[in-house]
Amino acid sequence: xxxxxxxxxxxxxxxxxxxxxxxxxxxxxxxxxxxxxxxxxxxxxxxxxxxxxxxxxxxxxxxxxxxxxxxxxxxxxxxxxxxxxxxxxxxxxxxxxxxxxxxxxxxxxx
Amino acid sequence: xxxxxxxxxxxxxxxxxxxxxxxxxxxxxxxxxxxxxxxxxxxxxxxxxxxxxxxxxxxxxxxxxxxxxxxxxxxxxxxxxxxxxxxxxxxxxxxxxxxxxxxxxxxxxxxxxxxxxxxxxxxxx
Numbered sequence: 001x002x003x004x005x006x007x008x009x010x011x012x013x014x015x016x017x018x019x020x021x022x023x024x025x026x027x028x029x030x031x032x033x034x035x036x037x038x039x040x041x042x043x044x045x046x047x048x049x050x051x052x053x054x055x056x057x058x059x060x061x062x063x064x065x066x067x068x069x070x071x072x073x074x075x076x077x078x079x080x081x082x083x084x085x086x087x088x089x090x091x092x093x094x095x096x097x098x099x100x101x102x103x104x105x106x107x108x109x110x
Numbered sequence: 111x112x113x114x115x116x117x118x119x120x121x122x123x124x125x126x127x128x129x130x131x132x133x134x135x136x137x138x139x140x141x142x143x144x145x146x147x148x149x150x151x152x153x154x155x156x157x158x159x160x161x162x163x164x165x166x167x168x169x170x171x172x173x174x175x176x177x178x179x180x181x182x183x184x185x186x187x188x189x190x191x192x193x194x195x196x197x198x199x200x201x202x203x204x205x206x207x208x209x210x211x212x213x214x215x216x217x218x219x220x221x222x223x224x225x226x227x228x229x230x231x232x233x234x235x
C-alpha cells in the first residue's frame with residue numbers, strides 16, 4: 001500500500017477553519033472507518049486527535065472534526081488558534097494486516 | 111497513568127542490528143496491541159508493524175519484511191523491536207505506540223492513543 005496523499009502545507013488565520021485532505025483511504029465496508037489523525041509538534045511524539053474517522057479521544061478539543069467521502073478522509077480544524085500550528089498525519093488500514101500513514105501536512109497559523 | 115517508556119539512543123554501524131525496548135505500565139498489558147512507527151529526520155511517519163501483546167502474533171510492513179522482529183515479554187510488560195541489516199536509511203526516531211482500548215477483542219487499526227517518547231537510532235560508519 002502506498003502512502004496516503006496529503007497536502008504538504010496548509011495555512012489559515014486565527015479564527016478561521018481549515019481542512020486537510022487525505023486521499024487513498026479504504027473504501028470497503030469493513031475497513032472504510034479505519035482512519036485516524038495525529039498531531040505532532042517539533043521534537044514531540046505524535047498525539048491521536050481523531051480515530052474511526054471522526055471520534056475524538058477524551059481531552060481533544062471539539063474544534064477538531066473528521067469526515068470521509070469515497071477514498072478521501074478530511075480533518076477540519078475550526079476556530080484556528082496559534083497553538084494548532086503543527087504537523088498533521090492521517091493513517092488508515094493499508095490492507096493485508098498493515099497500516100499506512102500519509103505524508104504529513106504542515107499547518108501554519110498566519 | 112498509561113505510559114510507554116522506551117530505551118535510550120543507539121549508534122550502530124551499517125550491517126549491524128538494533129534492539130529497542132518499550133516498557134508499558136498503567137494498564138493491562140495483554141489487552142492491547144502495540145505498534146512500532148519510524149520517523150526519519152525531517153520525514154513523515156512510517157508504520158513498521160504490530161504485536162498482539164496477549165498471544166504474540168505479529169504483522170510487519172512489507173518494507174521491513176525479513177529484517178524486522180517484534181517480540182514481547184508479558185511478565186515484564188515490555189515489547190521489543192529488533193531491526194537487522196541496518197543501513198544509513200534506517201537512521202531515525204523509533205516510536206512504540208499502543209492501540210486504543212477496543213473492548214473484549216484486541217483490535218489493530220482504529221488508532222494509536224499512547225506513544226513512547228521515541229528512541230533515536232543513528233547508523234554511522
